[in-house]
Amino acid sequence: MNAETSHSRFAGWRTDAVILLVILAGWLVFVAVVTDGHRVILYDTFRDMAWAHNMLAGRFWADPTVPEQPFWYAPGSPLLVAGLAAVTRVSVVDLYGYSVYWFNAWLPIMLYLLARVVWDRLTAVVVLPVVFLGSYTWLTHVMAPIPGLQGVVLNLVGLLCWNQCAVTTGPARRDHRRRVAWLWPPLTGLSLALSAWYHPLCAIILAGAIFLHAVFEAVIPAGGVRVPGEARRSRFTLLGRMLVVAAVAGGLSASLALHMLALHAGGSSLLSFFADESMYPTYYAHAQTPLVVPLALLGVWFIVRRSPHAFWIVAYLLVGLAGQGAAFLAQVPGGKVPFILPHEFLWHGQLAVGVCAAVGIVGLARRSVEHLNRPRAGKPARVFWAALFVVLAVGPGLRGLPRAGKYLVDLEPMLAERREVCEWIRTHTDLEATFVADPEVGYQIVAGLTGRKCIVAVHFHTNPGVDVPGRASDVSTMLETADEQTFARLAGHYGGTHFLLLGDSDVVQAAHGRYGEWSCLERLFAARAGTAVIYRIRPPNALDAGQVEEREGAEGS
Amino acid sequence: MSRLYIRHVSVVVFLAAVLARHWVPWLRPPGDEPFSFVVGLGIGIGLAIALAVYQNRAQSAARNA
Numbered sequence: 001m002n003a004e005t006s007h008s009r010f011a012g013w014r015t016d017a018v019i020l021l022v023i024l025a026g027w028l029v030f031v032a033v034v035t036d037g038h039r040v041i042l043y044d045t046f047r048d049m050a051w052a053h054n055m056l057a058g059r060f061w062a063d064p065t066v067p068e069q070p071f072w073y074a075p076g077s078p079l080l081v082a083g084l085a086a087v088t089r090v091s092v093v094d095l096y097g098y099s100v101y102w103f104n105a106w107l108p109i110m111l112y113l114l115a116r117v118v119w120d121r122l123t124a125v126v127v128l129p130v131v132f133l134g135s136y137t138w139l140t141h142v143m144a145p146i147p148g149l150q151g152v153v154l155n156l157v158g159l160l161c162w163n164q165c166a167v168t169t170g171p172a173r174r175d176h177r178r179r180v181a182w183l184w185p186p187l188t189g190l191s192l193a194l195s196a197w198y199h200p201l202c203a204i205i206l207a208g209a210i211f212l213h214a215v216f217e218a219v220i221p222a223g224g225v226r227v228p229g230e231a232r233r234s235r236f237t238l239l240g241r242m243l244v245v246a247a248v249a250g251g252l253s254a255s256l257a258l259h260m261l262a263l264h265a266g267g268s269s270l271l272s273f274f275a276d277e278s279m280y281p282t283y284y285a286h287a288q289t290p291l292v293v294p295l296a297l298l299g300v301w302f303i304v305r306r307s308p309h310a311f312w313i314v315a316y317l318l319v320g321l322a323g324q325g326a327a328f329l330a331q332v333p334g335g336k337v338p339f340i341l342p343h344e345f346l347w348h349g350q351l352a353v354g355v356c357a358a359v360g361i362v363g364l365a366r367r368s369v370e371h372l373n374r375p376r377a378g379k380p381a382r383v384f385w386a387a388l389f390v391v392l393a394v395g396p397g398l399r400g401l402p403r404a405g406k407y408l409v410d411l412e413p414m415l416a417e418r419r420e421v422c423e424w425i426r427t428h429t430d431l432e433a434t435f436v437a438d439p440e441v442g443y444q445i446v447a448g449l450t451g452r453k454c455i456v457a458v459h460f461h462t463n464p465g466v467d468v469p470g471r472a473s474d475v476s477t478m479l480e481t482a483d484e485q486t487f488a489r490l491a492g493h494y495g496g497t498h499f500l501l502l503g504d505s506d507v508v509q510a511a512h513g514r515y516g517e518w519s520c521l522e523r524l525f526a527a528r529a530g531t532a533v534i535y536r537i538r539p540p541n542a543l544d545a546g547q548v549e550e551r552e553g554a555e556g557s
Numbered sequence: 558m559s560r561l562y563i564r565h566v567s568v569v570v571f572l573a574a575v576l577a578r579h580w581v582p583w584l585r586p587p588g589d590e591p592f593s594f595v596v597g598l599g600i601g602i603g604l605a606i607a608l609a610v611y612q613n614r615a616q617s618a619a620r621n622a
Contacts, residue, residue: 328595
């Protein structure tokens with residue numbers, strides 16, 4: 001490589017560095033405008049915040065919400081936040097509240113880098129509006145600070161590594177790339193394993209795409225392109241590399257996989273959660289930006305024609321569609337098909353649709369310039385046509401911008417209103433304190449904001465290993481009963497140590513009037529505004545052995 | 558070759574009609590039927606792949622001949 005070549009190569013990457021800085025600045029402004037500078041989370045984030053509080057205190061491998069249960073969710077996100085909290089001394093709540101700035105920013109950055117490495121700079125620029133504005137699903141979820149969304153960053157890293165596995169096997173390989181070809185399969189495996197620890201379904205989708213691509217390459221090498229003199233051994237090279245990926249990823253994530261399989265073996269209702277929005281055409285069919293879909297089909301054609309080593313993105317799209325298809329089929333009368341979390345397949349599928357559409361737009365722009373017999377117009381003409389197609393395809397999606405933050409939960413009002421009670425809980429109870437509280441209060445305030453335990457949280461965020469309806473029914477009984485013995489017996493059965501009463505001041509004061517005479521409760525704290533009271537629960541005198549056995553039997557089953 | 562293109566164009570038009578039902582509110586069937594959209598898109602992807610592979614093979618054969 002001579003000095004001039006080296007200079008121009010670095011000059012190219014300097015341009016990319018500038019573009020990345022512009023992307024980052026644009027992201028920060030976008031988030032600041034949508035969130036008004038407030039700390040925001042998704043409803044699901046309380047679950048991860050609870051575990052991060054526990055990990056920060058050294059309590060790693062147990063359910064952070066329900067006492068004496070094993071962990072049931074992937075630990076990657078809380079582990080990362082707890083580690084950062086330990087290093088930076090920033091609170092878990094602040095780290096999660098601002099993670100849309102410091103973590104979700106990696107989504108556009110990694111997407112740009114992936115498209116830049118695999119295709120070209122124009123495609124890398126085009127892909128951002130097509131994915132994040134062209135898909136209403138992505139527009140309303142890109143700021144979600146939850147593992148299922150943030151784990152997409154790791155999938156993009158995995159796809160980049162896998163692309164390098166593929167590009168060094170086909171006829172398009174280059175010598176300097178082949179020298180480090182052995183490195184990419186283990187790196188892909190590592191990315192896949194990290195993805196699994198962050199969010200298992202992300203890893204399942206990535207693994208599915210890698211498998212499909214390897215099989216496609218074995219059946220139709222290089223998308224049917226035959227180069228004279230080219231050895232046919234590459235037909236199975238990618239399958240071999242896939243096995244290395246599987247071995248590395250499997251070895252690094254086997255313990256998590258076995259734990260999760262054991263936990264969900266009985267058919268957990270958590271996995272069959274079906275978000276209503278998945279059924280709306282605005283989400284599943286790009287109904288606001290329909291041109292994106294035919295452009296994606298064109299992109300698939302361009303990929304197989306021009307860059308068949310990048311077939312993994314088509315495979316990723318097919319896996320996303322398959323996951324959605326199974327769930328949609330199960331909604332049809334008589335369609336008994338197993339499915340898991342279709343809304344997550346929707347996110348990944350639409351990401352791939354957007355990437356394919358970007359490839360289609362840039363390919364169409366190139367064809368347009370060629371068709372008009374103006375090859376000398378070169379790059380500016382291509383950029384013009386690409387910009388025109390982006391405006392046509394994505395422009396209607398701008399209508400959705402005001403709703404970009406529709407799923408975000410603004411933490412500021414809650415933190416301001418509940419500061420006093422949260423501080424009391426943090427300073428006066430240990431991490432194992434178990435609260436009797438309404439499931440919603442237990443999930444958000446007790447577990448999410450302080451890391452303490454509750455008898456039951458809301459349904460889809462409680463350990464699937466416990467009898468959630470049974471516990472919810474018992475907590476409801478405890479909150480409503482006027483009989484002290486019933487309350488004490490149930491609280492004793494679940495090991496409740498504290499009772500948190502939270503609500504409007506008149507409701508809380510009325511309830512306090514009832515509990516003031518109970519000998520099993522001792523008032524420890526009352527918020528100045530009268531909106532919260534905490535009692536210590538004295539150990540019960542006796543338990544109803546029959547009911548205890550009955551409940552234990554139900555949880556065991 | 559031209560016959561192949563005509564067939565493809567016919568299928569693409571049919572496919573576009575299937576998909577467009579989900580984009581135009583007054584064409585949308587009761588219950589939305591998202592499954593039909595997924596199937597339609599899957600068929601579209603399959604056709605795009607098949608056409609590209611066919612063209613790649615034809616082009617390679619012509620070049621190598």
